Amino acid sequence: MLRPIATIARYTLVEALRTRLPMLVIAAVLALAAASTFGHQLAIAESARIQIGIYAASARLASVFIAGLYVLASMAREFDDRGLDIVLALDLTRAHYLLGKLAGFLALGVLVAAVATVPLVLFASPAAALQWGLSLALELAVMMAFALFCIVSLSQVPMAAAAMLGFYLLGRALTAMRLMGANPIAGGDSSAHQVMQWMIEGLALLLPAFDGWTRTEWLADAPAGWMEIATLAGHGALYVVLIAAASLFDFYRRNF
């Protein structure tokens, strides 16, 4: 069971490393590090904090979108080139193929997170940078798994990209939405508000609250507790399993 998955994962990773993706990630990290240094120079107070804030926020966003869009493009190309048909003609199950691709993408996510963390070792404490990097790797794992689910289920890149972006933005904004919904300034008794509140709470059960992941405060103020990172790892693993199961469900139902 594991051997075919590992083989597909290795080739998925090799394919990614042979494209221009590594150069894109490195260029983005260098550009964002330069932009944050520019912010450092402009600031008249708390310049180190500002540099960390600018880099951490922009690097997290760039990593998520580069990695997520790579998954979409790579899988779409595989579907279009009929490469999948050849793979499935071999002695492999659909689960082997999809889990292998997922494992390859997850390994790629770890590499992207590692590259994005390198400048932070210069700006912040090593322990905080390590926690931030681990959390980014977990965030990328969830987002790349979700991107895989989107492209398997929706097939078309624009729709899948829109769903992926919506998922990420909703995950980032969900806690703020819950707080605003729970403590409205006005109109809290209306039925429309109650329905909205139920919907938001329902979404909170389904989606990961990304605002608690990969936090800039860990770098700028004080590192997180390792128990918090362990909890994020547990939730990240659970969420990847959930999305992988959903992807397999859709993948098995698909006719090629």
Add this chain to the structure above:
Amino acid sequence: MSERGMAAVPRTVVGLLAAAFAVQIAWQASRPAPTARAEALPLPYSANAMRALSGSDTIVAAQLSALYLQAFDNQPGVSIPFAELNYARVERWLAMMLDLDPRAQYPLMMATQLYAQAPIAEKQRAMLDFVHRRFLDDPGRRWRWLAHAAIVARHRLGDLTLALRYADDIARHASGAPGWARQMRIFILEDMGEREAARILLGGLLAGGEVTDPQEIRFLSERLEALRAAENSSPPSRN
């Protein structure tokens, strides 16, 4: 795209999906509800930094900054009274907006109509002083906010000397301001019991021909007569 039936999905996949879904719901439901936490107002970037970040579109940068600052007292789930805001930082935000967009009235409106309403005299004075300083940079456009500051000083702070100082500066620097704003100092002087000074100023205003509206001339003449009458009826000075 055609789909195969549910039977095509292995039971292990269905079981894994159901189990993972149930654990996810249980995990999220077991987490405590988020609690609101008031965040301190951060320092703004400098005007030059904002100019660079906005691609030199300074008006938009100033407007977005104004909306951010305005919304800051209503953070998600928590409402912060103005009195609890750090006014030194609020002032730096307002100054940055005016540096970015000197023609904007919004920052001075926020200073006088929002932040000067905090029930703490020290904070009210800080905002009025800010408005006064920025008025001197462009009296022709900003006189109305100093006029409002004079009213706040007179009625909320009860500081007639401060109100008179603002009213004097409107009359001295804002030649384009309408009569009521430039005449404000006369009525403040009257409130202060400085009837003679008020009478001299009012007489000078009428004699100088600055007021041309007949209704206004009649009203001010009546005020002048009332001042004279009050002065004549008041007990003579010991000096």
